Amino acid sequence: MPKSDTHMTMRVVNHIRTLIESGGLQPGDQIPPEREFAQKLRISRASLRTGIGYLAAMGVMDVRHGVGTFVADGPPELGKSSLSLLGALHGFQSWQMFEARRILESELAALAAERGREQHFTSMSEEVAEMYATVNDPIEYLIHDVRFHRVIAQASGNPILAALMETITSALYDERRKTAERSRDLKESADLHREIFRAIRSRNASEARAVMERHLTMAQSAQDLEISAQAPPPNGRPAKKVRRSAGEA
Amino acid sequence: MPKSDTHMTMRVVNHIRTLIESGGLQPGDQIPPEREFAQKLRISRASLRTGIGYLAAMGVMDVRHGVGTFVADGPPELGKSSLSLLGALHGFQSWQMFEARRILESELAALAAERGREQHFTSMSEEVAEMYATVNDPIEYLIHDVRFHRVIAQASGNPILAALMETITSALYDERRKTAERSRDLKESADLHREIFRAIRSRNASEARAVMERHLTMAQSAQDLEISAQAPPPNGRPAKKVRRSAGEA
DNA sequence: TGTGCTACAGAGGTCCGACCACTAGAATAC
DNA sequence: GTATTCTAGTGGTCGGACCTCTGTAGCACA
Structure with a gap:
């Protein structure tokens, strides 16, 4: 430097x-x-x-x-495509991104339950309602989904963790918007978000963490299915290790 | 963009x-x-x-x-001073950085306990030994301290989380190297690192997480003391953020 | 009066070609 | 053999010309 x-x-x-x-x-x-x-x-x-x-x-x-x-205005975020670039360089795997997101957001949810304010709860509630209202419009749904998670990040009171989350999700976003989810998935998803909201509002940190973790685990496996279904492995790189080797407890 | x-x-x-x-x-x-x-x-x-x-x-x-x-070679890391810059912009607090680090490294330690390999354990062991050998040389000690944590990050098997940790610690590093720790603190610190290592090697994820969390909590309060000791609170400004040095030059 | 188009000013984006500063290794002197 | 100096090659800085984009003020027309 x-x-x-x-x-x-x-x-x-x-x-x-x-x-x-x-x-x-x-x-x-x-x-x-x-x-x-x-x-x-x-x-x-x-x-x-x-x-x-x-x-x-x-x-x-x-x-x-x-x-x-x-x-710059808006939520703090590290370089928009930095993670994506670093990923290309060091060969990040998709499951690693999901894992990182799961860990971050679970803790974020727990912190939000401890420190969230009324105004945050109100925003969360609104976004959940919007999600239910747009279960038939994946594009619109995604917007509120993102906003919901962003409000949680704000409510956590730790802008650094929020920035890290923002960085990961924006790297994940590219893959995500390509696999438009189906409506019935969205209904389930909205239900889960509602659960998360309730846990946070009742200041139940450990439950908030647990539900968030469940939500993200489900989201990951759903996306894995989509990908493997619509895009058979486009192999080309020799040393492409197919993940999930170690420690899946 | x-x-x-x-x-x-x-x-x-x-x-x-x-x-x-x-x-x-x-x-x-x-x-x-x-x-x-x-x-x-x-x-x-x-x-x-x-x-x-x-x-x-x-x-x-x-x-x-x-x-x-x-x-770029070496451990993946987002822009070296990006967090520090973003911090200046959004007024990050020191405790928030420590909190972020605590959360990340605790999970990293847990993952390392689940997925670490022999080679990682060997490296950790070496660094711990070096720490004990340099308890009277804070500068040298810090090098091995950083390396120890870096090995854990590698052992976690998730380079993304490792990169995030690297980003935070490098932002924290500036403040850290100025407050050279005292020798007796280093002995305690080395003991804790040894505990962390043992928990990881015995693949006890929850204990690894717990000990790491304890270690970082202690490190934080130690540094808080140092700072408040050598820089008496400029009273009267409750919400004022801690100014970074920004270079005398 | 309202609406749509045009011209323009001001901002960032790209280019060129010259020259400066640093580094590592080769050539030289001892 | 060792220390010094020279040099080729690489990134760093400069300034000034010209291009492109954007928002808006102003005009022409309906």
Whole structure:
């Protein structure tokens, strides 16, 4: 990694970081135009762009062509495709993503049960209702599904865990939207979400954890079936170990 | 996020991604020099650099001035300072990082107990021995401490969770190395690590999880004490986040 | 009055070509 | 044999020209 006082990239990153820490730059704020900002920092526009690119890659900045550059808004999330890229590099398996998600979200649910506030419970309740209302519209259903889990993450009171979850789910999303679930699955799914909600609202941490785990385990096996059904192994890589070897208790 | 077929950045990213997925590019491999590679891809060197910067920011590439650009090697990790940056932006608290770490590592320890192999146990044992041997050298001790936890992550068989842990610990590292622990704390710490190791080797998942949780809880309160001791609370500001150093330079 | 199209200003995106800075290894001097 | 210097090759920075995209103000037309 580049040194802070030498490389232009880090100079830009640190400058913006300082602006953020001092409160001079808030989420959603727009930074000055590149030409102007570069002149103010006494560096070339190219270097400024490098630094901004670095921040954008990590989800801290949001660059919009023809409009401007803004401080990222919305739920904290690490680089959008970073996990997916790392996955390609290190050969992540699908079940590993599900496992990671299951662990994170189970704990998130437990924390939400302990720390959630009324406003969170209200949002959860609304999303559950919307899920029931859209069991025949998988696309719309998925939106509320995602939102429900996101509210839980918020209610957990730990934005770091929430960011990690967001990172994993967005990596998982690509595969997920391709396998549109069937309606009857959605009814079951909505029921489970309702159970999760109830456990959280009654502040029963261990049950929230357990139900969430059950939900995600089911979701995984459902998706595994879909995949193996509609796409026979498209093999090609020699060392492709077919998972599930060790420790499935 | 730029579109894949329009933006040069994504063209580069996708090209390299394809090379990695096809096996034509493995961790540690060097990519062609920028001038040459840019010509081969029919794009300008500047655009190529943008794409490489994007990949480097996410920890997929490793750019070394005067040497070359390589595919990242070593343990998978998301952008090195990404969490720290996001933290500055969203006001992450120190206890939240510890909590996230505690949850991740506890589960990691449990998984390691279920799936760890002999080779992992051997490495863990070695690191524990090194820890005992360096209880009087905090700097050296910390190295083995980190390695021990890294072996556990490997032994868990889930590189994604390992990567998340790596991301958190590297964000935590900055604060950590400043508060060099005292020797007698290190002796206790080593004892706890030995306990963790024994639980994992005896494949006792729940105990491994419990001991790891205890270890990290202790580490947290120890560090909290250090901090509050050497930096008296600047009273009166209840919800003010702990400022990071941000470099004196 | 309303609606649709056009022109334009301002922002980011791409390119070029020159030059700077760093690293490792080869060539040289001792 | 060892230490020093030189050098080829690689990434880093620059500035300035030009392209593309977006939102909007203004115009033409119904």
